Amino acid sequence: xxELLLALVVTGISFALLNRYDAxxxxxGTDAAVWFSLARDCLELDSxxxxxxxxxxxxxxxxxxxxxxMLVQLFGGDxxxxxxxxxxxxxxGIGTVFIVSQRWLSRSVALMAAAGALVVLASSDEPGRxxxxxxxxxxxxxxxxxxxxxxxxxxxxxxxxAAVFLSLAVNTHLSAAALVPSLAAxxxxxxxxxxxxxxxxxxxxxxxxxxxxxxxTALNLGFLLRxxxxxxxxxxxxxxxxxxxxxRPLFLKADGEAFGAIVALSILLPWGLGTYVASTQGQQQxxxxxxxxxxxxxxxxxxxxxxxxxxxxxVKGADLAARALRLSHTSAGLARGLVASVVCLQFLSGLPxxxxxxxxxxxxxxxxxxxxxxxxxxxxxxxxxxxNADCWNLLGGIVAFAxxxxxxxxxxxxxxxxxxxxMDDEALPLQLANDMWIIxxxxxxxxxxxxxxxxxxxxxxxxxxxxxxxxxxxxxAVVVPRNNRPATEFLFTEREGLWxxxxxxxxxxxxxxxxxxxxxxxxxxxxxxxxxxPNSEAAQCPWRIAAVEGLAFEPIAPNTVRVKGRDGVxxxxxxxxxxxxxxxxxxxxxxxxxxxxxxxxxxxxxDFSR
Amino acid sequence: MQIDQIARxxxxxxxxxxxxxxxxxxxxxxxxxxxxxxxxxxxxxxxRPPDEPS
Numbered sequence: 001x002x003e004l005l006l007a008l009v010v011t012g013i014s015f016a017l018l019n020r021y022d023a024x025x026x027x028x029g030t031d032a033a034v035w036f037s038l039a040r041d042c043l044e045l046d047s048x049x050x051x052x053x054x055x056x057x058x059x060x061x062x063x064x065x066x067x068x069x070m071l072v073q074l075f076g077g078d079x080x081x082x083x084x085x086x087x088x089x090x091x092x093g094i095g096t097v098f099i100v101s102q103r104w105l106s107r108s109v110a111l112m113a114a115a116g117a118l119v120v121l122a123s124s125d126e127p128g129r130x131x132x133x134x135x136x137x138x139x140x141x142x143x144x145x146x147x148x149x150x151x152x153x154x155x156x157x158x159x160x161x162a163a164v165f166l167s168l169a170v171n172t173h174l175s176a177a178a179l180v181p182s183l184a185a186x187x188x189x190x191x192x193x194x195x196x197x198x199x200x201x202x203x204x205x206x207x208x209x210x211x212x213x214x215x216x217t218a219l220n221l222g223f224l225l226r227x228x229x230x231x232x233x234x235x236x237x238x239x240x241x242x243x244x245x246x247x248r249p250l251f252l253k254a255d256g257e258a259f260g261a262i263v264a265l266s267i268l269l270p271w272g273l274g275t276y277v278a279s280t281q282g283q284q285q286x287x288x289x290x291x292x293x294x295x296x297x298x299x300x301x302x303x304x305x306x307x308x309x310x311x312x313x314x315v316k317g318a319d320l321a322a323r324a325l326r327l328s329h330t331s332a333g334l335a336r337g338l339v340a341s342v343v344c345l346q347f348l349s350g351l352p353x354x355x356x357x358x359x360x361x362x363x364x365x366x367x368x369x370x371x372x373x374x375x376x377x378x379x380x381x382x383x384x385x386x387x388n389a390d391c392w393n394l395l396g397g398i399v400a401f402a403x404x405x406x407x408x409x410x411x412x413x414x415x416x417x418x419x420x421x422x423m424d425d426e427a428l429p430l431q432l433a434n435d436m437w438i439i440x441x442x443x444x445x446x447x448x449x450x451x452x453x454x455x456x457x458x459x460x461x462x463x464x465x466x467x468x469x470x471x472x473x474x475x476x477a478v479v480v481p482r483n484n485r486p487a488t489e490f491l492f493t494e495r496e497g498l499w500x501x502x503x504x505x506x507x508x509x510x511x512x513x514x515x516x517x518x519x520x521x522x523x524x525x526x527x528x529x530x531x532x533x534p535n536s537e538a539a540q541c542p543w544r545i546a547a548v549e550g551l552a553f554e555p556i557a558p559n560t561v562r563v564k565g566r567d568g569v570x571x572x573x574x575x576x577x578x579x580x581x582x583x584x585x586x587x588x589x590x591x592x593x594x595x596x597x598x599x600x601x602x603x604x605x606x607d608f609s610r
Numbered sequence: 611m612q613i614d615q616i617a618r619x620x621x622x623x624x625x626x627x628x629x630x631x632x633x634x635x636x637x638x639x640x641x642x643x644x645x646x647x648x649x650x651x652x653x654x655x656x657x658r659p660p661d662e663p664s
Contacts, residue, residue: 048636067640161650
């Protein structure tokens with residue numbers, strides 16, 4: 001009973017520490033937007049994608065995460081409720097590893113393993129990102145705990161539980177596929193009937209996969225066949241046979257903590273091998289995922305075994321030291337407890353006190369989208385007509401909430417554009433123009449929105465790259481792909497293709513955008529901004545204004561020009577991005593902001609999206 | 611049977627599968643999986659080494 005209470009306390013503490021995000025709603029990112037759109041397709045259009053989402057290298061993630069998002073939305077929950085559910089699942093995962101380690105390994109190991117896993121999760125911003133790896137820790141940790149029970153007891157029921165949770169983990173995020181070898185290896189080492197146990201576990205794994213998302217599981221089997229990875233099967237069977245005959249005698253001599261170390265290693269070794277193979281062969285060519293523990297999401301499935309292995313090594317080290325110092329049994333126990341306490345305190349003191357404030361939160365984006373839609377600005381109309389320094393990240397978020405496209409309202413002018421500034425409430429300038437309106441956001445922030453008659457003519461924009469073998473530019477019109485399906489067949493996720501015009505081609509050399517300018521006033525300042533990664537202060541290889549043709553201009557900042565015009569005079573602006581020497585860049589086109597004479601200066605100074 | 615033949619047959623079969631279902635089916639699957647997962651968690655939280663008193 002005491003163990004159970006202690007496990008409940010650990011689960012509760014984990015929940016409290018993981019849920020300590022002040023009042024910040026979760027951050028909006030492009031991945032979160034895709035998953036929210038998939039959940040909307042299911043809930044609002046009755047079209048649930050049972051193949052999940054296709055990963056960047058071929059196989060499909062299942063639909064478990066979509067179903068979970070849909071469930072929260074069905075009960076009217078917002079993104080905060082979704083994150084609370086995710087945090088609850090992560091805490092149950094930590095509690096499960098704790099109670100199993102406590103009973104089958106030792107209390108010292110259990111405490112350190114739980115503290116280690118908690119610290120890694122609490123230091124990561126994964127729980128707040130609301131994409132599928134956010135919750136992968138939960139099924140993977142329960143899988144690890146079930147395998148521990150099986151390794152220690154040979155209970156077949158625990159192997160069945162392990163197979164179920166591994167299947168759920170792979171269905172949530174494909175990075176958990178690195179755990180599959182352990183599902184075969186541990187029964188081979190432990191079971192008296194190794195082949196029956198292994199085949200049974202793999203069968204349950206497949207059945208749960210087919211039930212959870214038969215589309216994704218079938219497609220992934222097809223992917224394995226096409227990629228020719230079945231040829232690895234005889235080698236895998238041979239390796240398991242060797243493991244059985246050479247490894248089993250050693251395995252049976254092991255004690256509880258050694259069982260724990262072996263199970264952890266059976267998970268960590270394939271994962272490490274996967275990392276190595278992916279890094280040497282390139283992600284696209286490797287079936288094994290490109291993992292990076294430090295980058296967060298893809299390391300979620302191995303946090304529990306890694307923390308447990310570290311805890312076992314520390315405890316064993318303390319035992320060895322106690323033996324070398326010839327300490328009594330009681331003193332050795334105290335030494336273990338001391339190591340566990342120091343490590344836990346060290347881990348917990350390393351917790352970041354405040355989560356980083358995201359640039360866009362899901363709830364802010366939802367609020368902004370609602371107001372824009374109310375004024376006739378639906379998503380399709382906003383593409384290339386939204387002026388904000390971080391316009392593509394904002395549009396990428398709006399895609400998750402925008403309704404089905406509607407016909408343009410009467411009098412809609414394609415030269416109209418929407419400008420949005422977002423700032424702290426206290427930074428709001430006292431004087432605003434009459435045509436600007438203010439929207440209250442969470443975290444004491446406000447959005448100031450105004451519609452302007454723009455000089456930019458995005459409908460006639462051209463995208464250019466250097467022509468091969470010539471000293472000229474090869475230009476073509478920027479065509480924004482339109483979803484021409486009838487409303488009854490509309491899917492929110494099909495807007496994916498609208499995010500990055502001109503995304504029809506991946507930039508390989510220097511890029512230039514030519515934007516026609518139709519002057520209507522005497523003077524205007526035009527600034528160009530580049531998309532930044534969510535936690536980045538500066539853009540990689542930013543866009544810059546190269547020239548303005550047909551209109552008088554003067555550069556007043558590296559990314560800003562002051563253009564002088566007369567009503568009816570047409571010119572054009574050349575914006576370029578030299579990619580030579582660039583190792584990484586965001587594919588989005590530039591964001592523009594036009595500043596009219598008389599606009600309050602404070603708006604630009606306070607805008608946090610710049 | 612050659613692996614290539616199996617691959618072609620599986621590809622053809624996969625090509626015929628529906629890619630979307632209705633939300634009732636999705637919720638049914640989620641309920642089923644939640645039930646199985648809860649049972650698994652309860653089992654793990656109650657499992658004890660044989661020599662340990664409950």
